[in-house]
Each structure stands twice: as structure tokens, then as C-alpha cells.
Amino acid sequence: MSQESQDNPASSTTPDNLAYVIYTSGSTGKPKGVQIPHGGVVNFLTSMERQPGLTQTDVLLAVTSISFDIAALELYLPLITGARVALVSREVASDGKQLIEQLTTAGATVMQATPATWQMLLAAGWQGSSQLKILCGGEALPRDLAEQLLATGAAVWNLYGPTETTIWSTVCQVEAAKLVKATVPIGRPITNTQVYLLDTSGQPVPIGIPGELYIGGAGLARGYLNRPELTEQKFIHHPVAGRLYKTGDLARYLPNGTIEYIERIDHQVKLRGFRIELGEIETVLRQHPSVRQAVVMLREDEPGNQRLVAYLVAQSPQDELAQQLRRFVGERLPSYMIPSVLVTLEALPLTPNGKVDRKALPVPETTKASTQEAFVLPRHPVEEVIARIWCQLLGVEAVGIDHNFFELGGHSLLATQVISRIEKAFGVELPVRCLFESPTLAELAARVQKLMHSQSEQPIPPIERVSRDGVLPLSFSQYRLWLLEQLQPGSIAYNMATALHLVGSLNVAVLEQALNEIVRRHEALRTNFCVVDGQPIQVITPSLTMNLSVRNLSEVSEAERVQKVQPLVKQWSQQLFDLTQGSLLRSMLLQLDQQEHLLVLSLHHIVADGWSFGVFFRELTTLYNAFSQGQLSPLPELPIQYADFAVWQRQWLQGEVLETQLTYWKRQLGTIPPILKFCSDRTSSSTPSSTGKKHRFALSSALTEALKKLSQGEGVTLFMTLLAAFKTLLYRYSKQEDIAVGSPIANRNRQETEELIGFFVNTLILRTDLSGNPSFRDVLMRVREVALGAYAHQDLPFEKLMAELQPERHLGHNPLFQVWFVLQNAPIPTVELPGLTLNFIEVETEVARYDLKLDLTETPAGLTGFFEYKTDLFEASAIAPMVRLYEMLLDTVIQQPDIQINSLVEVLENSEKQQQLIQEQEFKKARRKKLGNIRRKQIKR
Missing domain, CATH: 3.30.559.10 (Chloramphenicol acetyltransferase-like domain)
Structure with a gap:
């Protein structure tokens, strides 16, 4: 089944004797010279002139480096239409605030960019422009981003195409009424272009059935420069359709005839929610001087236990090569791309035609010498039991005594589960703090042994079934x-x-x-x-x-x-x-x-x-x-x-156990924390409502990775770093030094509760003293101390604490805290049902339980989140600046972790004043323009 544009030919008489060579790089990192014929470029530009369309009255803002193929559109399309092009430096194009200023200053009516760039603009506070035509390409356009762009009043176009078919091959004008799926359709082919969706046998697929996307027509490249084998592999001859380019992308036809992009086919996998290009990991591994060859696979040798396995051919045998490679990869790639297992082979198995035979790669086994050489195996039963627990929860094949729990992918939620299993296995009670203070297997095992020998702690009784006949x-x-x-x-x-x-x-x-x-x-x-x-x-x-x-x-x-x-x-x-x-x-x-x-x-x-x-x-x-x-x-x-569980909780949490928990929280909270009041024009109503709204934003993957590195260097979790920054932001808005924030904890610290549906979540009050103008690094240590103490005493229900402290209750807010913070890391399952494609969709509500809530989630593209606020207390216009300041705060403390918070607040306030000044100038400029138009109309009359 094919789909072909019915427009009249635009390049049938164009000379095709001059080729352009555009360099791009594949998953291996090796550059590929793509030979683009002159006629293909002319056909592309002529089609773009009509749809999405460009006229001599337009101003196109060019944000792409001239070494990138899309520069052909940004430079040549204005040239052939008589439009004006405004060039933007790379520095400006990568800075949301500067790019917003350039959009306004240039009076741009057209701009093309990737979804990430448009997301950056929105996160920087861009309000949009109804005169702007948005061209979005290079990556899949998510539905929520499309909705945000349409909400600005701009016209939005989604475009798709590889360099090998002259930049863009399909085009789709996005309409709000047709956004019903998670991603936006890529539309229909441009002029003189054909698209085919074929199955593995080269046969057309029906509507709604996924197939590999092939492209033919006037934009087809001649092939790769001086790489005939690769050209033959990617530019195929179809017996019916003729010469086609094999994109490696999976797509399907929608009932209305448009095309929906699904995902990459070749060597791209999904692990724990992260989409990973295996070739990228292989490239990094091969950059190590001790590695001659490398192949990476996603294996699931046991149901539900997926992990990345790297197979290596080393230049020469080395005892600590695996440890060196983990550090080497970790310095260059995100933590979720570090292989869990590294297997050294004498040679990679090959197929008869000389390609790596992936099916013949062996199943990794911890007993093999190659794996034993990668780390020191557990030396005694305590280490062996804890190692098994780590393997189960982290999804890794084996753990050595020097491995660090957090470097293997652990976080606070998994830490609680580790402690729960250790307590059950050894009959001891171990605070979560131990795992933070002793993150390696050897250190943690030593703590457990010491506790077992001292017998100073009484074991926690198991949860048992009770009769249903009683109350x-x-x-x-x-x-x-x-x-x-x-x-x-x-x-x-x-x-x-x-x-x-x-x-x-x-x-x-x-x-x-x-x-x-x-x-x-x-x-x-x-x-x-x-x-x-x-x-x-x-x-x-x-x-x-x-x-x-x-x-x-x-x-x-x-x-x-x-x-x-x-x-x-x-x-x-x-x-x-x-x-x-x-x-x-x-x-x-x-x-x-x-x-x-x-x-x-x-x-x-x-x-x-x-x-x-x-x-x-x-x-x-x-x-x-x-x-x-x-x-x-x-x-x-x-x-x-x-x-x-409810019966067990009430029976266990009494007497000495209850008193120990209460003693900590009374000491931690002391007096009732002061009510957090924001410097706002609004005051809380005597009869407040729970009506609320959300303001969504996203942090870049680069910023997210930098935050992780800062956290690892300071010995804290990402949660602690983000919370410390949030408390500093609250300090800037409230001018208060004593800040208490509520935060949820799963409270699934008993293995028996992990597979139950029920209301287990508990509320922790994280109270931090910011007095004395501390540095951000000091604030981070204070937050770490408070969080670890709270984790160790998480069993005390918030309700018991309220009953003991007996604070004055208010319907308008919680008496112990008014602000909520959460970093979502509860396990989200992969739902796969036979014959169905599934996506979770958030159900929007307009309810706010707290005055202000910051909710963050880690995604493959970086941290995303939202501020949820009570409309009784905050204007919507006050939240966007808060998001900008939070992002700026994070960026600043990454560069200057020792900056004192008063100086940090001063930096933020100066930036805010500068932003307000820019907005006032834009308002005055718009007002003068409006008044000028009115006067001109009056003169004409």
C-alpha cells in the first residue's frame, strides 16, 4: 500500500546533474556522506513553498547550524520566495530566554525546530505568537507539546523525513480536534514523493497495522558517498515500487489516510521506560583503548528480568577491565545505559556472511571465569544473601563486594525494599540510613553482621492473617x-x-x-x-x-x-x-x-x-x-x-516502639513549624476552596544529568538535591528560614505489602533550618540529614503524630506544612496486552490538596513536572516566573554549589527584574504600535 502526493511535478525539468553531499552520522558514530541531487532539493523547496507555505512577507528565524541538512530550507526557501531570513547564533538558539527575545525582535513569522527546542521555549516562559507558523521536525512530536503549541494561537506543522530523502518527506498541519493519540501524525507525502509501509516480506500492510516505512520519489538520494555496501543495504529495489529508501522506522496508516510514526526498528530498545540506542553504547565501549570489539544486547533470559549485556573482545586480558569500563561508560552516558553485565570473549561469533551472530552470543553466567574477573565475588553467607537481594531488585546478573548500590541504579524507594528484605532474611531491624552511609555490598554486610552479633534490636513481628469474624x-x-x-x-x-x-x-x-x-x-x-x-x-x-x-x-x-x-x-x-x-x-x-x-x-x-x-x-x-x-x-x-496490615500496625505500633518513633519526631519538629506565607497579592480566604490548577514544565536531559552528577558527588540522592533547591526557592518567596515541606513515602517497607492494593503511603515532614546564610552545599547536607532521619522513622503514621502534637486545625491548610514535594519513582508497569497498543493518559483534575505542590518525574528526555497551586492563593501569571527561577536556581547550584543562599536569591531576583523589564518594554512597544495604528486609521478618515 503506497501513498503519493497528487500535486503537479515541480522538478520535472530541473537539471539533475549536480549533487550535494550532506554528512550525517549513524548509530555507530561514523559519518555518512549522503549524495543529494539538485533536483531533489528543488523539489523539496518548491513543495515547502506551497505547504507549509512561505511568501515574500514572511520572516524566517534560522536557528540551525549550516552544517545540518535543514539549513537548506532555512537559507534557500526565503531566497526563492523573496522572504527575509534572520540568522541566530548557536548560543542564542540553545538559550530559551535569548531565543524568545530574538523571536520578538526579528518579528519572525516562521521558525522550524525540534520538539526539544519548542519545549525549551515554553519552559522559558514563551507565551507564543498568533502570527507565527511553527514547523516541528527531527523528532516525534508528542501530543501534549502539540496542544501547548496550539494553545499559543500559532499554526503548527509536523514534518518527517530522513536526510537520505532530502530532508522532509511528509507534512501534516496539526489540528486540535484531531489530537486523540499520544503522538501527532506525520501526515502525507510532499510533492513527487511516495511512501510505502511494508511488512518483513516486502508486502503492503493494511490500515492500522505497523509496517516499516519506505520512501521513494524525486527526493531520493543517489546513495552514500564512497560506501557502496551501505547504499545497497539502505537503498533497495522493490519489484513494484522501484527504488526506495529503507528508513528503519515503524509506522502505520490511520483510517483518514495519514501516517502515524511509531518508533525505530533497528537496535533501539526500551528498558525501564528509557529508550536506548544500543549502537551508542557500543560506540562508547569501542572508544576505550582496551576494547577491540563490542556488541550490546538487551537480554531477558528470565521472565521480567531485562538487562543490558555487553560482549567484548579485549586487546589483552585485564583483571579489572569490567570495573574500568563501567566507570568509562558512566562518565559519557546516562546511568541507565551502563551495561549490567560485561562478558569478555576471545572472538565474537559470526554468520556465514561475516556479520555478528547475535543469536550465538552466550547467556551470561556468574560462574564463568570472565564474569568472576570483573569483580570480587561475595566472601561469606551474609554478603551472598545481600547480593541476591540486590540482584533481584536492581535486575542485574551479579554483584561484587565493591559495587555501589546507587551506582547500579538504586534510589530511595528501592533502598526501602532492600532494607525490608534484609530485615526479613536476618531478623534484624536496620535503618534506611545504613544503606546511604554504607552503599557498597561489603560495607552494608559488615553493618548487618555487627547488628546480628550485638542483638541490640528486637526483630519486627511478621504480618499474619487475622480472623474476619471480629471487628x-x-x-x-x-x-x-x-x-x-x-x-x-x-x-x-x-x-x-x-x-x-x-x-x-x-x-x-x-x-x-x-x-x-x-x-x-x-x-x-x-x-x-x-x-x-x-x-x-x-x-x-x-x-x-x-x-x-x-x-x-x-x-x-x-x-x-x-x-x-x-x-x-x-x-x-x-x-x-x-x-x-x-x-x-x-x-x-x-x-x-x-x-x-x-x-x-x-x-x-x-x-x-x-x-x-x-x-x-x-x-x-x-x-x-x-x-x-x-x-x-x-x-x-x-x-x-x-x-x-491494619491490625498488625495498631498492635505493633505501641509501647516502646511508638515511644521511640515519637521521641524522634518531637525532637525533630520541636515547636509547630510556622505557617509558610508567600509574598503574594492574595491572602487565604476564611472559607478556602480546594480548587487548583497545574503549570507543567520540563528540564532538559543535560540539566537532569548534571543534577545526577552533582548528587552523586555530594553523596545524596536526586530527590535530596531537588528538594534542597525547592526549599531555597521557597526561602526566596517567603523570606522565612524555618521551612517544613510534606513529602510522601511509599511505606512498603515490609515485603508482604509490596504486592497489595491498599492505602499504605505515609507523609513525612521534612523541616530544614536555613538560617545563617548557608551555602547551597550546606543546605544540601542539612536536607540529607533530615531526609535520612525521616526515612529511619517512617513507620510513625502522620495521623499519630498529629494526635500527639495536637496542632490547631484549619480547614484551609495543614497545620504542620502547607507545601508538598514529590519525585515520582514508584514502579510503573509495562502494560502489554495481546493485539493492543497501550498508552497511559492522565486524567486532569482541578483540585489542589496543598497551597503549592511540586511534582517531578524522571523521563528519558529529562525531568518533567508541574507546579500545582490553589487558585485562592496564586495567580496563574505568578507560576511561570516561579518555574523559570527554579530552573535557573538548579543551573546555578550545579555551577556554584558553594554559593550562599542570600547571594543565590539575589541572582534570581536580578534575573526576575530583568525579565520584567523586558516584558514591560515589549508591552510598551506593542502599545505604541497599537496607538500608531489607531492614529493612522483616524487620519485616513
Whole structure:
């Protein structure tokens, strides 16, 4: 199946005897000279002149280096149309604030850039321009970014194409009404260009079925300069379509005839949410002087245990080569790209035609000499047990005694799970602080041995099943939410909702069967809360059948469907729950068309938390796969349920254990922290609402990696660094030195609780003293000390602390903290259902539980996040500058970790004043222009 532009030929008479050579680089890093014919360039420019379109009245802002192929558009297209081009230096193009200024100064009407550049502009506070035509190419355009760009009033175009087919080969004008998928379509071919989607046999694929994308037509390059083998490999001859370029990209046709890009095919893999180019790792490994050859693979020799394995041919045998290579790769690539296992071979296996035979590469084994030489194996049983725990949680093949937990990919959440397993294995109680203070296997094992010998700590009793015949109390966390419901009945602040977009052939009956099995497995989803003798208790329904509510929207038009879906989901997810009766889990399935559905889930927080969604979707994946094949559930019965945890918690957390926890928190908090007040024009209302909004932003991958390196160098986690910066930002806005911030902790520090759906999350109060004008490095150490202490005493429920301190309660805010901070690192499962393509979609709400919340998530492209704020307290216009200052603060402390916070605040305030001055000048300029237009009209009259 092909698709071809029907426009008249633009280059049929253009001489084709002059070729351009454009250099690009592949995954191996070796430059490739692409021979582009003159006619291909003319055809491309002529097509671009018509669509997206350029006239002599336009001003194109050129942000690309002239050594990059897109410079042909930025320089030649204005030349042939009579438009004006404004050149921008590389320094300006990579700085969001400077680029915003250039856009305004030049009066640009057209600019092309990658999604990352447009994201940088938005994060820098760019408000957009209705006169601007946005051309987006080079990377897949995410839907949320497209929506943000359209919201500026600009016209947005998405373009796709490799250098080998003369820059861009397809074009699509983005329309808000048609944005229903996670990525934006790449549209249709440009003039004199053909696109084919073929399967592995070279046959056309039907609509909706993925196929490899091939391109032919006037833009096709002659091949690679002086590389005939590569030319033959990538420029193929199809028996029907003729000469085509094999892009290595996966795509599919949409029902309306446009094309949707999916992903790369060759050597690009996804590991723990990160998309990785294996060739990039191989290139770095081969740069090491001791490595002659290297091949990297993503292996899953055990179900669910994926890891990167590097196979090496060394120049000469070396005892510590693996350790050297890990450090070498770690200095050049992100941590998630460091191979978990390095295997040294005498030679790489080859196929008969001389290529590396990847299928013949051996399965890594810890018993092999090559692996033993990479590190020192555990020396005694304690080290061996801890090493196994690390391997299970980190997904690595083997661990040596000198390996560092955090360098292998560990973080605070995994640290809690490690400590939980160690406690269970050795019958000791170990604070999480130990793992931060003793991060290597040898050091941690020595701490465990010392504790075992001293026997100074009593082991924590196991969680056991209790009878369901008696009264079942609420957990402390549940009691707090129940109490809030009594104080503020009818609140939707604790509704939790998420949505799953499913494309493909969905078996609705099997989906409903899987949902009901999850409800059967987890008592929390069959629990209500009633009052007996004045006290709330859990009432568990023995059996509960959920009927999946299905709503058919396939018969309405696409435009009407787009308008209906979001309001319908929002309205449905904000329906009130009655804690005393009915299910506290609701599910709705929207049928958008025969091959597209949206599954929406809504729960009350009293029966679930963020971790629970991970458990829910992991089980949904397993059960749907089994039931769709007519099999029984492969999931083992749960040894305990949430009610067992609630009883255990109340029995264990009393007496000496409770007093130890309380003593720490009383000492840590001392007096009640002062209410954090912002220097704002607004004041809290006497009857405040929970109405809130979100302001989203993204930090670059470069900034994210720099923050990780700073954290590692200072012996802290990324969470601690980001929190220290956030507290410094709060200091700038409040002028207060005593700052308390609330933060969630999963509280899954017992292995029995890891696979349960329920409300386990606890709130930690992280209070930091910023007095004395400390340096940022000092602030970081203060935050580290507070966080480690809080982790070690995380078992005390926030509700018990409130009851002990008895602060004066206010409906408007929490008396112990008003600001919330979270770095999302709960395990998010990969949901893969047979015959379906899936994407999680956030369900937007307009509820804010706290005055201000900073929510950050690490993604392959860098940190993304949002500020959530109460509209009673903040104007929307005040949040964008806050985002800019936070990013500037992070960038500054990376460069100057010893800068004192008063000096840091001064830097921020000067920048803010400068930004305000620029905005005032732009406003005055626009006002003068407007007044001038009015006067001219008056004169004409």
C-alpha cells in the first residue's frame, strides 16, 4: 500500500546533474556522506513553498547550524520566495530566554525546530505568537507539546523525513480536534514523493497495522558517498515500487489516510521506560583503548528480568577491565545505559556472511571465569544473601563486594525494599540510613553482621492473617481520610483516577473478567467503612461483581467525540464516593471506534495509593493475557490482605516502639513549624476552596544529568538535591528560614505489602533550618540529614503524630506544612496486552490538596513536572516566573554549589527584574504600535 502526493511535478525539468553531499552520522558514530541531487532539493523547496507555505512577507528565524541538512530550507526557501531570513547564533538558539527575545525582535513569522527546542521555549516562559507558523521536525512530536503549541494561537506543522530523502518527506498541519493519540501524525507525502509501509516480506500492510516505512520519489538520494555496501543495504529495489529508501522506522496508516510514526526498528530498545540506542553504547565501549570489539544486547533470559549485556573482545586480558569500563561508560552516558553485565570473549561469533551472530552470543553466567574477573565475588553467607537481594531488585546478573548500590541504579524507594528484605532474611531491624552511609555490598554486610552479633534490636513481628469474624480497625492512614470525610463531606479531593488508551482488537468480556479477578484478589477493593459504637471499622464484602460500564461514542463524528471525551471523563471521575456502601472502585470503558477504547478507573484514596496502580496494571496484564487464551489465573493467592496490615500496625505500633518513633519526631519538629506565607497579592480566604490548577514544565536531559552528577558527588540522592533547591526557592518567596515541606513515602517497607492494593503511603515532614546564610552545599547536607532521619522513622503514621502534637486545625491548610514535594519513582508497569497498543493518559483534575505542590518525574528526555497551586492563593501569571527561577536556581547550584543562599536569591531576583523589564518594554512597544495604528486609521478618515 503506497501513498503519493497528487500535486503537479515541480522538478520535472530541473537539471539533475549536480549533487550535494550532506554528512550525517549513524548509530555507530561514523559519518555518512549522503549524495543529494539538485533536483531533489528543488523539489523539496518548491513543495515547502506551497505547504507549509512561505511568501515574500514572511520572516524566517534560522536557528540551525549550516552544517545540518535543514539549513537548506532555512537559507534557500526565503531566497526563492523573496522572504527575509534572520540568522541566530548557536548560543542564542540553545538559550530559551535569548531565543524568545530574538523571536520578538526579528518579528519572525516562521521558525522550524525540534520538539526539544519548542519545549525549551515554553519552559522559558514563551507565551507564543498568533502570527507565527511553527514547523516541528527531527523528532516525534508528542501530543501534549502539540496542544501547548496550539494553545499559543500559532499554526503548527509536523514534518518527517530522513536526510537520505532530502530532508522532509511528509507534512501534516496539526489540528486540535484531531489530537486523540499520544503522538501527532506525520501526515502525507510532499510533492513527487511516495511512501510505502511494508511488512518483513516486502508486502503492503493494511490500515492500522505497523509496517516499516519506505520512501521513494524525486527526493531520493543517489546513495552514500564512497560506501557502496551501505547504499545497497539502505537503498533497495522493490519489484513494484522501484527504488526506495529503507528508513528503519515503524509506522502505520490511520483510517483518514495519514501516517502515524511509531518508533525505530533497528537496535533501539526500551528498558525501564528509557529508550536506548544500543549502537551508542557500543560506540562508547569501542572508544576505550582496551576494547577491540563490542556488541550490546538487551537480554531477558528470565521472565521480567531485562538487562543490558555487553560482549567484548579485549586487546589483552585485564583483571579489572569490567570495573574500568563501567566507570568509562558512566562518565559519557546516562546511568541507565551502563551495561549490567560485561562478558569478555576471545572472538565474537559470526554468520556465514561475516556479520555478528547475535543469536550465538552466550547467556551470561556468574560462574564463568570472565564474569568472576570483573569483580570480587561475595566472601561469606551474609554478603551472598545481600547480593541476591540486590540482584533481584536492581535486575542485574551479579554483584561484587565493591559495587555501589546507587551506582547500579538504586534510589530511595528501592533502598526501602532492600532494607525490608534484609530485615526479613536476618531478623534484624536496620535503618534506611545504613544503606546511604554504607552503599557498597561489603560495607552494608559488615553493618548487618555487627547488628546480628550485638542483638541490640528486637526483630519486627511478621504480618499474619487475622480472623474476619471480629471487628477490623482502620489503619492510621485510613482513619485520617475517614475523619476528613466527616469534616468535609462531599469533597472530591481524594478521588484518584487514571486512564488507559487501547488501540487494537479489545475483548471487552475478557477485560471485565480480569477486572473482577483483581477485585476478588484484593479485599481493599471490596471494603466499606461503617461506624460501630462511635468508631469506624472496615466492612469487607465477601464477593463483589463489577459490571464494566461501556459507553459507545463511535457513532458520533470525530470532532464531536474529541469534544465529549475529556468533559465526560472529568465528570465521571469526580463523582462522589459513599464510604459506607458501594464499591470504592469504578471502571468505565469508552468505545471511540471499533479499534480504539479508553479505560478509565476511579478509586477513593482510602483503599489505594499510587503504588497500588502499579500492582493493579501488572495483574491486569497477566490476567488479560491468560484469560484471552482460555487459561486460569496464574497469579498465586495473596498471603495477607490490607486488613491484616491494619491490625498488625495498631498492635505493633505501641509501647516502646511508638515511644521511640515519637521521641524522634518531637525532637525533630520541636515547636509547630510556622505557617509558610508567600509574598503574594492574595491572602487565604476564611472559607478556602480546594480548587487548583497545574503549570507543567520540563528540564532538559543535560540539566537532569548534571543534577545526577552533582548528587552523586555530594553523596545524596536526586530527590535530596531537588528538594534542597525547592526549599531555597521557597526561602526566596517567603523570606522565612524555618521551612517544613510534606513529602510522601511509599511505606512498603515490609515485603508482604509490596504486592497489595491498599492505602499504605505515609507523609513525612521534612523541616530544614536555613538560617545563617548557608551555602547551597550546606543546605544540601542539612536536607540529607533530615531526609535520612525521616526515612529511619517512617513507620510513625502522620495521623499519630498529629494526635500527639495536637496542632490547631484549619480547614484551609495543614497545620504542620502547607507545601508538598514529590519525585515520582514508584514502579510503573509495562502494560502489554495481546493485539493492543497501550498508552497511559492522565486524567486532569482541578483540585489542589496543598497551597503549592511540586511534582517531578524522571523521563528519558529529562525531568518533567508541574507546579500545582490553589487558585485562592496564586495567580496563574505568578507560576511561570516561579518555574523559570527554579530552573535557573538548579543551573546555578550545579555551577556554584558553594554559593550562599542570600547571594543565590539575589541572582534570581536580578534575573526576575530583568525579565520584567523586558516584558514591560515589549508591552510598551506593542502599545505604541497599537496607538500608531489607531492614529493612522483616524487620519485616513
